[in-house]
Every structure is written in structure tokens, then in C-alpha cells.
Amino acid sequence: MLQYVIRRLLWSIVMLLLITLIVFTIFFVLPGGGGQNVAVLMAGKNPSPRNVENITERLGLDEPVHVQFGKYVWNAIRHGDLGDDYHNNLPVTERVLDHVPATASLAIGASIVWLLIGIPIGVISALRRRSLWDRGSMLFALVGVSLPTFWLGLMVVFLFDFRLNWYSVGDYARLTQDPVDWLRALWLPWLVLAVTQAAFYTRMVR
Numbered sequence: 001m002l003q004y005v006i007r008r009l010l011w012s013i014v015m016l017l018l019i020t021l022i023v024f025t026i027f028f029v030l031p032g033g034g035g036q037n038v039a040v041l042m043a044g045k046n047p048s049p050r051n052v053e054n055i056t057e058r059l060g061l062d063e064p065v066h067v068q069f070g071k072y073v074w075n076a077i078r079h080g081d082l083g084d085d086y087h088n089n090l091p092v093t094e095r096v097l098d099h100v101p102a103t104a105s106l107a108i109g110a111s112i113v114w115l116l117i118g119i120p121i122g123v124i125s126a127l128r129r130r131s132l133w134d135r136g137s138m139l140f141a142l143v144g145v146s147l148p149t150f151w152l153g154l155m156v157v158f159l160f161d162f163r164l165n166w167y168s169v170g171d172y173a174r175l176t177q178d179p180v181d182w183l184r185a186l187w188l189p190w191l192v193l194a195v196t197q198a199a200f201y202t203r204m205v206r
Helices: 002-029 035-043 049-059 065-079 092-098 100-127 132-146 149-163 179-205
Strands: none
Touching: 002 065, 035 049, 092 100, 100 132, 100 179, 132 179, 149 179
16 A cells, blocks of 8 residues: 555656646747746836846746756755746745635535535435435436536536626635635535535445
8 A cells, every 4th residue: 555655656746747847848839938038028018138138047047948947846846936927926836825725715615515415415315215315316426427517617607607697706705804705705616616526425425
């Protein structure tokens, strides 16, 4: 078991490095990519050549791609530095940490919802085998695990936001700021994310 976990961890590290390398390569190969264009973007409107040159040197964008990649990986491992967000001129680590509360709220809340839905339905279905409830719950399980979450999310947004105006996409408040607005912003995403897992748990518990 321990060897399996170690192999999976090592393979995850290799995959992460490969994905990072692919992203680096795409950034420099596609039109509009490359360090010079990034420096122009960060310099603002009507930048002077000197300002663009200073930004290019400061960020090391004039170095070969493999050198930039090596420095990026080294800084990420040693210092937890994920580089800079060129559009906002802010550290990526800061941007990621700023969104951790929202991500945690979404993940934990959805987990609670699918457990509260999936386990009771599965238990009742097991106690009432071949009943109308059992058939309905198994139909829910079959449909639930078959629905792509991204498609379901789009349909729910279209219905509740654009058609019924019961929900506003993008309105989010932290739990510490306003618990009511926090709950109002997350209840629908929780349900969407919970459908597939609740269906799976219903099937397994039953």
C-alpha cells in the first residue's frame, strides 16, 4: 500500500512538471506570446522602450525558455513562488491564496450536501427494495452519474439566472463578511456539484 502511494505521488510530480513545461512552451510558441509582449502588457499604455526593457530584464523574460522554466520550478519548490500574474502585476501565490476561502467553502459545502442527500436516499432505498421509492432513487442515481457537471451547471445558470432571475452569478461574499449573502451565493453551486456524487453515494449505500 505504501509503495502504491509513493508511486502515485511520484507520478503526480512528473505529470505536474510535464503540464508546466507544456504551458511554458505554448506561451512562447503561440502568436502574441513571449517575454517581449508580456513586458509591453505590464508597462501599460504607450510604454517607452526603456521601460519595456527594464521589465524584461527584471522578470528575466529575455533569457532562454529552458532557463526560465528551470528558475520557475526551482523557485516554486524552494520558496513556494509561482511567479507573477502579468495581467494584474501581482504574485500568483497571493492570487491563489486569496481564492482559497471561496474554493474551500464550495468544496466542503458540496461534500456536506451530497452526503446529506445520497446516504439517506440510499438507506431508505435499501430498506424498501423494489418499491416505488427504490426505483425512483435508482433512476436518480443513473441519471445523476450520467450528467456532466459542466453541462448541468450551464443549464442551471440559464434557468435560475437568465430565465427566472432567482440567482445572480458572480455575487459572492465571504462567510466572515455576510453569512446570509455567503449562503445565498453558494446554495446553487453546492446542489450542482452534489448531484453526481449524491447519485454515486445513493447507489453505493443501497
